[in-house]
Amino acid sequence: EQVPLSLKVNGKKYKLKVEPRTTLLDLLRENLNLNGTKKGCDYGQCGACTVYVDGQRVNSCLSFAVMHDGKEITTIEGLADGDQLHPMQEAFVKHDGFQCGYCTPGQIMSAVACVREGHADSEGEIREYMSGNICRCGAYTNIVAAIQEVKN
Ligand code: FES
Numbered sequence: 029e030q031v032p033l034s035l036k037v038n039g040k041k042y043k044l045k046v047e048p049r050t051t052l053l054d055l056l057r058e059n060l061n062l063n064g065t066k067k068g069c070d071y072g073q074c075g076a077c078t079v080y081v082d083g084q085r086v087n088s089c090l091s092f093a094v095m096h097d098g099k100e101i102t103t104i105e106g107l108a109d110g111d112q113l114h115p116m117q118e119a120f121v122k123h124d125g126f127q128c129g130y131c132t133p134g135q136i137m138s139a140v141a142c143v144r145e146g147h148a149d150s151e152g153e154i155r156e157y158m159s160g161n162i163c164r165c166g167a168y169t170n171i172v173a174a175i176q177e178v179k180n
Contacts, residue, residue, distance in 0.1 A: 032095050037062065038106030046093050053077045053088035056103060064104040064133045068162070075161030078134040079103050086142045087160075104133035107140065116140045119174035127165035135161045139175045148179040 030045040032066070037060060046055060056079070068076030069171070070089045077088040080102040107114040116139050117124070126132045138161045142148050147157040150159045154175050163171065 031094055033094055035096060035099060037067050037101045038081040038103060048092065048094050050093045051089055051091045052079070052096060055093040056088060062103050062105055066130055066133055068131065074131070075138060076131050078137040078161065080137065085138060097104055104137060105134065114140065116174065116178050119177045123166070123170045123174040123177065124175040125171040126167050131161060132164045135163065135171055139171065142175055143179050148175055
């Protein structure tokens with residue numbers, strides 16, 4: 029049985045009906061066509077699905093959409109300002125903070141939160157905060173460099 033759900037995603041309001049078991053990740057990708065948020069593991073291990081719920085970082089594969097009635101969701105599609113990339117997106121491009129790019133939306137969402145929440149004072153602190161975002165290509169050094177540039 030489907031249940032009603034109201035959400036704001038990247039500033040846009042949605043009224044939907046969803047199965048109670050639908051994850052926030054599947055809702056974003058399949059119901060709203062916001063495919064920037066990636067499904068890596070689907071069980072909380074990789075961070076590819078990272079979004080913000082009311083500004084807080086969340087693994088969207090681990091939470092049910094219905095838990096977020098009335099909440100404000102931000103995805104990677106909501107970071108840029110029109111044609112103007114977010115400074116963290118520009119820093120990832122400049123420092124080659126990716127190879128295949130699959131983990132990048134989640135990395136960037138965590139990277140922005142890392143700076144905003146004040147966990148970017150040292151390389152060690154950055155690596156600790158970013159430890160839930162796995163990159164199979166091993167672009168970690170460049171990801172840290174991108175975060176350090178935005179922080180400074
Ligand atoms: Fe959510 Fe991997 S897809 S943590």
